[in-house]
Amino acid sequence: MSLPTPPRHREIFSVVGLDLERAGQVSTEVQRILRRLGVEPEVVRRAGIVCFEGEMNIVLYTPGGRIILLVYDDRVELIFSDQGPGIPDVELARQPGYSTAPEWARELGFGSGMGIPNMEANSDRLEIRSRVGEGTVIRATLFRRKGEAAGNSGKAGA
Ligand SMILES: Nc1ncnc2c1ncn2[C@@H]1O[C@H](COP(=O)(O)OP(=O)(O)OP(=O)(O)O)[C@@H](O)[C@H]1O
Ligand SMILES: [Mg+2]
Structure with a gap:
């Protein structure tokens, strides 16, 4: 039995609940770090979306929490944890269109x-x-794919 491979890179961010001024900063920073590490642009793009949504939910629905970024050779993981009210029905929360966002959040x-x-x-x-x-606690896993090395694609970005 071999031990699990440790991540190449690990970063922890704290997220303050209801702090709309700073909302979105972690996802911007995560994308910057992933680009710097040479992670494939497509994975960086998807991680940015996943991180933004998870971060916004911590900001909107909880007093605060944290986001852990783990970068492995074969995948990127984002772990969101908070000490909020919890989600009573997770299957319902996964459905498109289900929301308990308060009026002030809807106005934004x-x-x-x-x-x-x-x-x-x-x-x-x-x-x-x-x-x-x-x-x-939400754990998102994004697999990295061979042949999508950063800067390897003539088409990506412009
Ligand atoms: N971290 C969390 N703690 C408690 N409840 C949450 C959390 N994240 C999501 N929820 C609940 O799940 C619902 C669905 O979340 P989701 O992010 O899909 O939609 P939304 O935040 O309501 O709207 P949108 O993300 O489109 O602005 C939320 O309205 C809220 O009730
Ligand atoms: Mg949301």
């Missing part, structure tokens, strides 16, 4: 109920564990 353009579906669409695996009154 949130509350389409597309965040979790978007996280799902942009990761290869999305695990959600939540306990009412304790909090939520």
Whole structure:
């Protein structure tokens, strides 16, 4: 039996709940780090979307939490954890259009109920564990694919 390979890179960010001024900063930083590490542009793009949605949900629905970025040779993982109210029905929360966003969040353009579906669409695996009154942990896994090396594609970016 071999031990699991440790990540090549690991970063922890804290997210302050209801701090709309800084909302989105972690996902910008995550994309910057992944680009610097030479992660494939397509994976960087998808990780940015997953991170933004997870970060916004921590900001909108919880007093705060953290995001852990793990970069492996074969995948990128993003782990979102918070000490918020929890999600009573995770299957329902995965449905497009389901939202409990308060009025003030809707006025800012949130509350389409597309965040979790978007996280799902942009990761290869999305695990959600939540306990009412304790909090939520979401782990997104994005596999890296060979032949998509950064700067390798003549078509990417312009
Ligand atoms: N970290 C969390 N803690 C508690 N509840 C959450 C959390 N994340 C999501 N939810 C619940 O799941 C619902 C669906 O989340 P989702 O991100 O899909 O949509 P939304 O945030 O309501 O709208 P959008 O993301 O499109 O702006 C939320 O409305 C909220 O009720
Ligand atoms: Mg959301």
